[in-house]
Amino acid sequence: MAFEQADIGGTAGGERRADVAIIGAGPAGLTAGYLLAKAGKSVVIIEQDETYVGGISRTVEHEGYRFDIGGHRFFSxxxxxxxxxNEILPDDFIERPRMSRIYYEGKFYSYPLRAFEALRNLGLLRSAHCMASYAWFKLFPKKDVKSFEDWTINQFGQKLYSIFFKTYTEKVWGMPCNEMSADWAAQRIKGLSLWSAVVDGLKRSLGLNKKPNDGMQAKTLLENFRYPRLGPGMMWEAARDKIEAMGGTVLMGHSLKQLSADGRGGWRMSATTADGEVVIAADHAISSAPMRELGRRLHPLPDTGLNAAELNYRDFLTVALMVEGEDLFPDNWIYIHDSKVQVGRVQNFRSWSPELIPDEDMACIGLEYFCFEGDGLWDMEDAALVDLATVEMKTLGLLDPARVKGGVVVRQPKAYPVYDEDYAANVEAMRRELEHRHPTLHLVGRNGMHRYNNQDHAMMTAMLTVENILAGERVYDTWCVNEDAEYHEAGDEGAERALPRREVSEDQAAALASLRDVPERVKPAAETNVAAGADTRKVA
Structure with missing residues (x-):
């Protein structure tokens, strides 16, 4: 469809006009809006949040304290x-040291896990138990390996599995480890060899090996990362401001009501507000809304609407505590592998950026609870959640409750797309129908594509979508972003310059990669074989 420059301020029959209507002002939606506006196209973006842009990458402010929802290292x-x-936020990045550890029964362990260090911290008796368990399962491994639990026990033994893998994994994903696929475990924990760690430790204790190994064969993670000095929301607030300066529109507090095909290849998008309803007419529509919600609001309803309705999400909430005194620990965040508490991860916001904390005599920590929207944690009163967080920090021995001077709760719905038994088929059905029937409707971002994308993956899907819109055809396959299993923070920043076209090389597909971070449920062998034979890389 040829573009006609539209006056976004004008209306026709009570409608706003734009070249492109965009649902959601997260990283994907704002990236698309910025690049389209820069190319001279008129854009309208609707965002249901009344205050914040950035989606899960937003920065929430409370009484001068700023909170990063989930933690966002700016590395790609x-x-x-x-x-x-760099173009959107040229002068406000700071360099920060990277530090993440595991906390278990009063001791800290390196993350990624270093096996010899872990055995040393556990003490003689427990280490002996771990080694005996390890030896037993090496001699008598589980033969029918289907689940995360099966695979991990065979690799490390029952005892180490229960300490370092089971508790945290089940907190995050809300399902038992014996229901998660073994394939995901193999990808998730690659590079860690307990036996080589023990041999290396013995050699070093005898002075035979000066070079530390600790059983880690995988690449070293980045030691430093860049970060906006006022949090990731600073990036997306700047993008919004630049879009508006170029004539685009970002409508806050606007929730998608319906997205209707106009019969001529374009779209009419209606959004509800506190004051009524707004309608936007556009040649193209870009959606970063959860695929399940889009499926319910498309008109005419897609044949695959029932598939989209079956998609599920994992939610989480952050309880931020304002604490009197110095920071409690130097980490960006700590993984809590302790079954005595419900908290899964604890952030130290000053370690992300000192400017997130307005008072140098105060510290601010964020406790992250993984849950499902509508369950007991999600529905708990804010004051009760602050009390729970305070008590759990005391239980862990990390905080004196008398030092807590305040707290606030931030809820994040639909944080993680769930990869259940049927998600791949449901997503593929929705994708195929929309690409066939509605070539001017484009899905982008984590929830828009129901893929556990990082921030830069979400941006890349939007960047390729903009190229397709400007070219007037699908030059790039956006579904090839985030297909590889290589660890996202290994390798060199900015090393990959290729974009995935119709025919995608292995190197190009590996440019952005963290798909392995999401577990799939155990599937019957026949179903697994069918899925393994599928190849959706080429553009249909």
């Missing part, structure tokens, strides 16, 4: 993404 292998970050 894609030079295009890094260049865009």
């Amino acid at each position: 292998k894609s030079a295009a993404v890094v260049d865009l970050w």
Whole structure:
């Protein structure tokens, strides 16, 4: 469809006009809006939040304290993404040290896990138990390996599995480890060899090996990362401001009511507000809304609407505590592998950026609870959650409750798309129908594509979508972003300059990668074989 420059301020029959209507002002939606506006196209973006842009990458402010929802390191292998970050926010990045550890029964363990260090911290008796368990399952491994639990026990033994893998994994994903696939475990924990760690430790204790190994064969994670000095929301607030300066519109507090095909290849998008309803007419529509919600609001309803309705999500909430005194620990965040508490991860916001904390005599920590919207944690009163967080920090021995001077709760719905038994088929059905029937409707981002994308992956899907819109055809396959299993923070920043076209090389597909971070449920062998034979990389 040829573009006709539209006056976004004008209306026809009570409608706003734009070249492109965008649902959601998260990283994907704002990236698309920025690049389209820069190319001279008129855009309208609707965002249901009344205050914040950035989606899960927003920065929430409370009484001068700023909270990063989930923690966002600004690192990407894609030079295009890094260049865009620098273009949108050229003067406000700071360099921060990377530090994450595991906490278990009063001791800290390196993350990623270093096996010899872990055995040393556990003490003689427990280490002996761990080694005996390890030896037993090496001699007598589980033969029918289907689940995360099966695979991990065979690799490390029952005891180490129960300490370092089971508790935290089940907190995050809300399902038992014996229901998660073994394939995901193999990808998730690659590179850690307990036996080589023990041999290496013995050699070093005898002075035979000066070079530390600790059983880690995988690449070292980045030691430093860049970060906006006022949090990730600073990036997306700047993007919003630049879009508006170029004539685009970002409508806050606007929730998608319906997205209707106009019969001519374009779209009419209606959004509800506190004051009524707004309608936007556009040639193209870009959606970063959860695929399940889009499926319910498309008109005419897609044949695959029932598939979209079956998609599920994992939610979480952050309880931020304002604490009197110095920071409690130097980490960006700590993984809590302790079954005595419900908290899964604890952030130290000053370690992300000192400017997130307005008072140098105060510290601020964020306790992250993984849950499902509507369950007991999600529905708990804010005051009760602050009390729970305070008590759990005391239980862990990390905090004196008398030092807590305040707290606030931030809820994040639909944080993680769930990869259950049927998700892949449901997503593929929705995708195929929309691409066939509605070539001017584009799905982008984590929830828009129901893929556990990182921030830079979400941006890349939007960048490729903009290229397709400007070209007037699907030059790039956006579904090839985030297909590889290589660890996202390994490798060099900005090293990959290629974009995935119709025919995708292995190196190009690996440019942005963290798909392995999401578990799939155990599937019957026949179903697994069918899924393994599927190849959706080429554009239909």
